Amino acid sequence: MHELSLAGGVLKVVEDAAVREPFARVLKLHLEVGKLAGVELRALRFALEAIAPGTLLEGAELEIDEPQGRAWCMGCSTEVEIAQRGDPCPSCGAHWLAPQGGDELRVVDLQVA
Amino acid sequence: MCVVCGCNSSGQQESAQVAPDAGGAVVDARTGDLHFGAGAARVSVPGMSESRAIRIEQDVLGANNQVAQHNRAHFHAHGVRALNLVSSPGSGKTTLLCATIRALQQNHPEVALAVIEGDQQTSNDADRIRATGAPAIQVNTGKGCHLDAPMVAQAFARLAPHDHAHGHEHEHEHEHEHEHEHEHEHEHEHEHEHEHEHEHEHEHEHEHGHGHHHPTQSLLFIENVGNLVCPALWDLGEDAKVVILSVTEGEDKPLKYPDMFAAAQLMVLTKTDLLPHLSFDVQRCMDYARRVNPGIRILQLSATTGEGMNAWLDWLVHPDAIEPTSVQARIAQLEAELARLKAGQG
Numbered sequence: 001m002h003e004l005s006l007a008g009g010v011l012k013v014v015e016d017a018a019v020r021e022p023f024a025r026v027l028k029l030h031l032e033v034g035k036l037a038g039v040e041l042r043a044l045r046f047a048l049e050a051i052a053p054g055t056l057l058e059g060a061e062l063e064i065d066e067p068q069g070r071a072w073c074m075g076c077s078t079e080v081e082i083a084q085r086g087d088p089c090p091s092c093g094a095h096w097l098a099p100q101g102g103d104e105l106r107v108v109d110l111q112v113a
Numbered sequence: 114m115c116v117v118c119g120c121n122s123s124g125q126q127e128s129a130q131v132a133p134d135a136g137g138a139v140v141d142a143r144t145g146d147l148h149f150g151a152g153a154a155r156v157s158v159p160g161m162s163e164s165r166a167i168r169i170e171q172d173v174l175g176a177n178n179q180v181a182q183h184n185r186a187h188f189h190a191h192g193v194r195a196l197n198l199v200s201s202p203g204s205g206k207t208t209l210l211c212a213t214i215r216a217l218q219q220n221h222p223e224v225a226l227a228v229i230e231g232d233q234q235t236s237n238d239a240d241r242i243r244a245t246g247a248p249a250i251q252v253n254t255g256k257g258c259h260l261d262a263p264m265v266a267q268a269f270a271r272l273a274p275h276d277h278a279h280g281h282e283h284e285h286e287h288e289h290e291h292e293h294e295h296e297h298e299h300e301h302e303h304e305h306e307h308e309h310e311h312e313h314e315h316e317h318e319h320e321h322g323h324g325h326h327h328p329t330q331s332l333l334f335i336e337n338v339g340n341l342v343c344p345a346l347w348d349l350g351e352d353a354k355v356v357i358l359s360v361t362e363g364e365d366k367p368l369k370y371p372d373m374f375a376a377a378q379l380m381v382l383t384k385t386d387l388l389p390h391l392s393f394d395v396q397r398c399m400d401y402a403r404r405v406n407p408g409i410r411i412l413q414l415s416a417t418t419g420e421g422m423n424a425w426l427d428w429l430v431h432p433d434a435i436e437p438t439s440v441q442a443r444i445a446q447l448e449a450e451l452a453r454l455k456a457g458q459g
Contacts, residue, residue: 002258002259002342002343002346002347005257005258005259005261005343006173006174006346009173009174009175009176009177010173012176013169013171013173013175013176017167017169021167023165023167027164031173036372037346038342038345038346038372039346072447072448072451074407074444074447077447084371085371085372085375085405086367086368086371086401086404086405088404095403095404095407096407096444097407098407098408098444098447098448098451099375105172105173105174105346106169106170106171106172106173107169107170107171107173108168108169108170109166109167109168109169109170110166110167110169111164111165111166111167112164112165112166112167113163113164113165
């Protein structure tokens with residue numbers, strides 16, 4: 001359940017932002033969690049709800065973007081989309097793939113008050 | 114537009130707007146009345162607008178990664194090669210580590226050794242390591258399922274594997290070299306890193322040619338909490354993650370836990386002495402590992418019989434000495450090509 005640690009990381013990012021640009025609470029938290037980030041979204045949502053009470057995140061709406069996994073297929077010499085690690089290239093069926101994106105795990109922006 | 118979050122919902126607040134000259138107060142569109150503290154925060158703070166967006170664009174693991182980068186610089190400055198050993202519980206990490214330490218003490222007494230042991234509870238593993246004579250620090254994570262960079266920083270401060278290297282004449286040269294490399298890593302975007310690695314490897318060969326006989330002065334083994342999921346995400350400042358898989362486990366573990374096998378540079382298949390008694394398909398396991406990580410290096414060994422241990426010891430002391438396979442060479446070539454194409458586009 002590393003999602004609880006990640007939720008703590010999210011809170012840290014938010015609290016650091018509150019030091020730079022003071023605000024009372026977060027209305028909306030916008031995250032980006034790529035398909036290849038190794039994060040279970042349901043667990044992350046649960047963890048964020050669990051740590052929110054008493055923090056700046058209490059009552060915040062949660063928006064999570066899930067960028068597709070992108071990989072360079074060495075057989076096709078082209079970039080392809082994959083849903084998860086270990087998937088074959090959708091066009092040639094081989095596994096010579098070098099992931100290029102979709103492992104993002106970021107706080108994108110906040111709506112605050 | 115909703116004044117709370119900027120959404121397009123047309124609720125009651127449609128008639129209320131934050132007036133640019135009203136200091137963040139909500140203005141009633143009908144009467145022109147000003148309502149301070151009526152916004153989402155229910156409080157009026159001079160100098161603060163009621164609702165606003167803040168661009169963050171920050172990595173959730175950023176704080177950990179910063180400490181990890183610091184660890185990495187610290188390790189390199191002291192000639193320490195750090196390895197993050199990950200596996201499921203019961204793969205034989207500690208047994209392999211004890212056998213490795215004994216073999217290194219015998220064959221490479223010039224290499225200083227130290228171990229950071231991560232477990233939820235007990236100091237059993239650190240005790241086993243200390244019995245070999247190598248210094249070890251146990252880190253108990255409590256309920257934590259992984260080590261993080263600050264834990265490793267604290268544990269490393271209590272170890273002194275770098276003392277061994279202090280006082281060497283060329284130590285300062287090394288420090289400068291490594292600091293320089295670090296600056297480069299920070300400045301370069303991800304896609305350039307591969308090219309950079311090639312340069313680095315090339316430099317390494319060059320150094321060997323000039324007769325440097327201390328490729329690794331000191332080894333720090335970080336035995337992570339037995340868990341094939343969570344430790345994949347936390348950079349500890351290691352030079353490489355090594356995933357250990359015993360042949361008594363399923364050969365499809367690389368597919369079941371792909372993030373870990375994707376994050377590792379090396380997979381070590383252990384307990385190979387038991388293969389005659391099992392239906393474990395080594396080739397299939399290696400194929401699965403390469404599906405999630407085409408560039409992964411793979412070694413097979415038995416810490417009990419010693420079979421395959423020499424290749425492992427060689428990798429520890431001369432990390433770049435293993436011949437790249439044709440697949441790895443092809444990957445390197447294509448990645449260089451990709452980097453050139455991307456540079457051309459940019």
